[in-house]
Amino acid sequence: MNTNSYKQDRVTAYDEAFSLDDEKASQLAELFSSLSDPNRLRILSVLLRGETHVQQISETVAMSQSAVPHQLRGLRQMRIVRARKQGRMVYYSLDDDHVKELFLLGLDHVCHE
Amino acid sequence: MNTNSYKQDRVTAYDEAFSLDDEKASQLAELFSSLSDPNRLRILSVLLRGETHVQQISETVAMSQSAVPHQLRGLRQMRIVRARKQGRMVYYSLDDDHVKELFLLGLDHVCHE
DNA sequence: TGAATATATGAACACTAATTCATATAAACA
DNA sequence: TGTTTATATGAATTAGTGTTCATATATTCA
Numbered sequence: 001m002n003t004n005s006y007k008q009d010r011v012t013a014y015d016e017a018f019s020l021d022d023e024k025a026s027q028l029a030e031l032f033s034s035l036s037d038p039n040r041l042r043i044l045s046v047l048l049r050g051e052t053h054v055q056q057i058s059e060t061v062a063m064s065q066s067a068v069p070h071q072l073r074g075l076r077q078m079r080i081v082r083a084r085k086q087g088r089m090v091y092y093s094l095d096d097d098h099v100k101e102l103f104l105l106g107l108d109h110v111c112h113e
Numbered sequence: 114m115n116t117n118s119y120k121q122d123r124v125t126a127y128d129e130a131f132s133l134d135d136e137k138a139s140q141l142a143e144l145f146s147s148l149s150d151p152n153r154l155r156i157l158s159v160l161l162r163g164e165t166h167v168q169q170i171s172e173t174v175a176m177s178q179s180a181v182p183h184q185l186r187g188l189r190q191m192r193i194v195r196a197r198k199q200g201r202m203v204y205y206s207l208d209d210d211h212v213k214e215l216f217l218l219g220l221d222h223v224c225h226e
Numbered sequence: 227t228g229a230a231t232a233t234a235t236g237a238a239c240a241c242t243a244a245t246t247c248a249t250a251t252a253a254a255c256a
Numbered sequence: 257t258g259t260t261t262a263t264a265t266g267a268a269t270t271a272g273t274g275t276t277c278a279t280a281t282a283t284t285c286a
Contacts, residue, residue: 020158020220025151027223028216032148037244038138041145045133054263067245069264074243088253088262098222103141105218107133109211110140150274167233180275182234201232201283228286235280242273250265256258 034078035102039063040071044094044103047081051093147191148215152176153184157207157216160194164206 020028035041042061046052052060058068072092075081082095094100133141148154155174159165165173171181185205188194195208207213 020155022151024220024223025154025158028154028219029149029151031219031223032145032154032215033243035145036142036149038135038142039244041138041141042133045138055261064246065262066247066264070244073264085253085263090263102145102215102218102222105215106141106144107137109215110137110144146273152274168231177276178232179234179277183274186234198233198282203233229284230286231282231284233281233283236278238275238277240273240275242271244269244271246269247267248265249267251263252261253263254259254261256260 030078031102034075034080035099035106037071039067040075041103043068043071043075044080044099047092047094048100048103051084051091053089053091055089057092143191144215147188147193148212148219150184152180153188154216156181156184156188157193157212160205160207161213161216164197164204166202166204168202170205 035044039061043057043063046057046060054068054072057063057072058065061068063071072081072083076083079095080099081092084091084093148157152174156170156176159170159173167181167185170176170185171178174181176184185194185196189196192208193212194205197204197206
């Protein structure tokens with residue numbers, strides 16, 4: 001973890017000599033890809049309000065029964081959301097605040113022009 | 114500009130009653146889509162260091178002659194980069210700091226796990 | 227003016243990704 | 257136990273995206 005120095009303050013961290021290596025580029029692209037679909041974003045916007053079960057997500061974002069679990073699967077694999085089963089319902093929530101920050105920063109930008 | 118209240122402090126702005134409408138969802142998805150490709154991210158990582166001409170981008174990120182302008186076109190249309198022609202070279206730079214912030218926040222997250 | 231260089235663009239192709247449809251699993255309830 | 261409800265999954269379809277190849281435009285230089 002000392003071969004790079006990404007861990008500095010975000011804005012000042014970017015070294016002039018820095019060039020994004022292939023692996024980091026791919027990871028970063030994967031992260032942003034998770035946020036690159038309107039329906040996925042709407043699912044996340046629901047989860048931003050708190051833990052919710054699948055059916056309720058479907059209704060809120062007006063997606064079909066099977067489309068929602070399909071998307072949730074991807075988000076789960078990216079560790080963006082987390083599932084908790086209770087009875088026959090499965091409750092999803094954001095796995096941490098990382099994506100919430102990105103989401104809100106992005107929304108901020110979109111809404112300012 | 115007062116039909117929404119997105120302009121509050123980012124973290125507290127997210128109203129419990131808020132649900133991402135279709136248009137905002139699409140705009141946001143478009144924004145994140147701009148960052149959803151490794152090569153595009155590498156191009157941006159070069160531009161983060163400052164204004165650069167196309168050929169130099171090609172060399173730095175090891176992309177073909179035509180692939181780079183193709184990608185730059187998309188970034189230009191999204192107003193993420195800006196072009197300045199000088200002689201037969203075209204110099205590109207980031208159009209503002211919006212995407213830089215997203216890029217660095219994302220990189221931050223990727224590098225912390 | 228003609229050749230060389232830098233960038234852009236259109237079409238074709240390959241690849242990815244999102245949705246739907248059908249079906250499977252699994253829990254609750256009668 | 258059998259039926260209903262909630263979620264998940266696989267396959268197929270469709271739409272979108274990134275690259276390459278060939279070519280166009282535009283600028284410099286001889």
